[in-house]
Structures are given as structure tokens and as C-alpha cells.
Amino acid sequence: MALEDLSIGPKRPAAASTADTKVTAGRMELKNPVLVASGTFGSGREGSSFIDISKLGGIIVKSMTLQPWKGKPTPRMCETPSGMLNAIGIQNKGVDHFLQEDLPWLLKKNATVVASIAGNTVEEFVRVADKIRTGGRGVAAVEINISCPNLEDRNNMFAHSPKATAEVVTSVKEALKKTMVFPKLSPNVTSLSEIAEAALNAGADGLSLINTVVGMQIDTQTRLPKLAGTYGGLSGPAVHPIAVRAVHEIHRAFPEVPLIGQGGIATADDALQLILAGATAIAVGTANFVDPMAAMKVQQGIALYMERNGVTDMEELIGAVKVEG
Numbered sequence: 001m002a003l004e005d006l007s008i009g010p011k012r013p014a015a016a017s018t019a020d021t022k023v024t025a026g027r028m029e030l031k032n033p034v035l036v037a038s039g040t041f042g043s044g045r046e047g048s049s050f051i052d053i054s055k056l057g058g059i060i061v062k063s064m065t066l067q068p069w070k071g072k073p074t075p076r077m078c079e080t081p082s083g084m085l086n087a088i089g090i091q092n093k094g095v096d097h098f099l100q101e102d103l104p105w106l107l108k109k110n111a112t113v114v115a116s117i118a119g120n121t122v123e124e125f126v127r128v129a130d131k132i133r134t135g136g137r138g139v140a141a142v143e144i145n146i147s148c149p150n151l152e153d154r155n156n157m158f159a160h161s162p163k164a165t166a167e168v169v170t171s172v173k174e175a176l177k178k179t180m181v182f183p184k185l186s187p188n189v190t191s192l193s194e195i196a197e198a199a200l201n202a203g204a205d206g207l208s209l210i211n212t213v214v215g216m217q218i219d220t221q222t223r224l225p226k227l228a229g230t231y232g233g234l235s236g237p238a239v240h241p242i243a244v245r246a247v248h249e250i251h252r253a254f255p256e257v258p259l260i261g262q263g264g265i266a267t268a269d270d271a272l273q274l275i276l277a278g279a280t281a282i283a284v285g286t287a288n289f290v291d292p293m294a295a296m297k298v299q300q301g302i303a304l305y306m307e308r309n310g311v312t313d314m315e316e317l318i319g320a321v322k323v324e325g
């Protein structure tokens, strides 16, 4: 089949399909494997004027912290070849706003909600998790955004240290009790498997990967960094091969662990690559800024691929890449 058949360009919307795209990620049942990535779809309100959000596999909401965060100074986004660089700094209205305003609205819309939590100390993560346990009925799972500076470790990202990763995951898991947790790993490490192992030994139910890749761009006229925060996170098609490799590496090391694959998905073909590499579910991120219907089109493209290839169960595709040796 020609790859362009799975493209999601607005001129070529995929045909409706009858293939069953349900997946189970640990104890989480998803209507289909296509979620939207944290920070790229807000809490779903804007997106809901373009798509029926109940039809998404799920919405991973913007990362939330204990108190509202203003984020970093502007400019905090710039375009790059095949991607974008951002240093938003987790601007958000805080966990109380999520619980009082966003969550009830999302549940009323029949959306599957994955809460994303962030913090600068282990205690802050725990306090956000505590609030979700007591006030977050209906949350399907929690993604732990450990790509945050750890104030107790000279601002090193939690996700860059097996010890800090384990501390956050153990504590959040303990606070949440039953809710599934998916720590979100950073690709900016020497050994991703080592961090994954630390997270899993600490009780992670699954893993999300990847978060953005650290980068920098310079305006040659002014000689200033293009972002006020100097460095930012690279996302979009440029990072897709890194995401496919990361998912493949972690699936090979821990084949039983449900993975949410993300990074550079713009088409159904991109999503299918991550699924064949070992992701149980995937999340569309930067592509939402280009086309708010991107996730729906990816979903339709996956169903079409299944139909055309005689695949009746999504599970047949997970990790089905043919790699010798």
C-alpha cells in the first residue's frame, strides 16, 4: 500500500472504517490507541470545536502543578526545520483548577482523561497526586512529567537520574494508591533502559516516551538565542526517529510493559511505526497545532491500515516489527 494513503493532510481525509481499534494498556481500556499529548491540546476545550473529543483514545491534559505556574518569559516557541522548539515552562492553572473546572467538563463530554502531573520537589508531586486521589474521580491514569527541574538536586531533571525518577514514582504511586501511573521519560539520557528500569522497579504501571529533545536556536542578526530561556524542547517530525528507537529499545527490554509512544507523529504511518516498535497507545502532539483534526485523521488512517491488511485486533500490531537478531 502506498504510504500516502495513510497521510493526514486535509485534502486526503481517510475513509471511515469498521476495524476494531480498542486497546488495553494495563488496566486502562481505550476505545482506540490515539491520545493527544500533554501541553498540545490544553484541556480539550479549544479542540472540542473541531472534533468530538469522546472519540479520541484519550486526552493527556497539560501538566498541572500544586499552584498555578506562569511559565517562562517570552519568546518561548520557535519553528525549526521539521519541528519546533519550546520553553513554555509548564504554564498552568494548578491542580485545583483542573479538578474543579476541567475534569468535570471533560467527563461530561465523555472524554477519557489522563492527568499529567509536574513539580519541582518530590513533595510537590505527592501533594498534586494526593489531590487527584481525593478529588479526581474519573481520571483514567496519571502521566508523571518528570522532565522538570529538581530543586533538591541543583535543578537537574528528575528524568535524568534513576534515583530521582524512582523517588518520584514511588511517592506518587503511594499517594495515588490504585490509579495507574505512566512516568514520562526524557530521551536526553545516556541509558534510557536504566531510567525505565528505575521507574518500573518503583511501581510504574507503564511508561510514556518520549518527551522533547533539548535543543537551541540562535538569531544570527541579533546573536541572541531565539528562546528567552536559551534552551528548549524540540518536538515534531524531527524527533520521530528518536521516539521510534526509544519505544523499540524499551519494549525489547520490558516487553510486558504498556508504553504510550509519542514524538513527531503527524500521520497514521508515523503512529503505526511507534505501535510496531512496541507502543500500546500513542499520543499526537505538535501536529495538533498544525491541524486540530490530526489525531482523528491518524485514528482513521490506523483503522484503514488494519482493514487493508486484514488486521482485526490492534494487539496483533503492537511490537510486530520484524527485526532480525
Ligand SMILES: Cc1cc2nc3c(=O)[nH]c(=O)nc-3n(C[C@H](O)[C@H](O)[C@H](O)COP(=O)(O)O)c2cc1C
Binding pocket: 037, 038, 039, 040, 062, 063, 086, 088, 090, 116, 145, 184, 210, 211, 212, 234, 235, 236, 237, 239, 262, 263, 264, 265, 283, 284, 285, 286, 287
Ligand atoms: C508547546 C508544547 C507544550 C508541551 N507541554 C508539555 C507538558 O506540559 N507536559 C509534558 O509532559 N509534555 C509537554 N510537551 C511535550 C509533548 O507532550 C510531547 O511529549 C512532545 O512534544 C513530543 O511529541 P510531538 O513531537 O508529537 O509534539 C509539550 C510540547 C509542546 C510542543
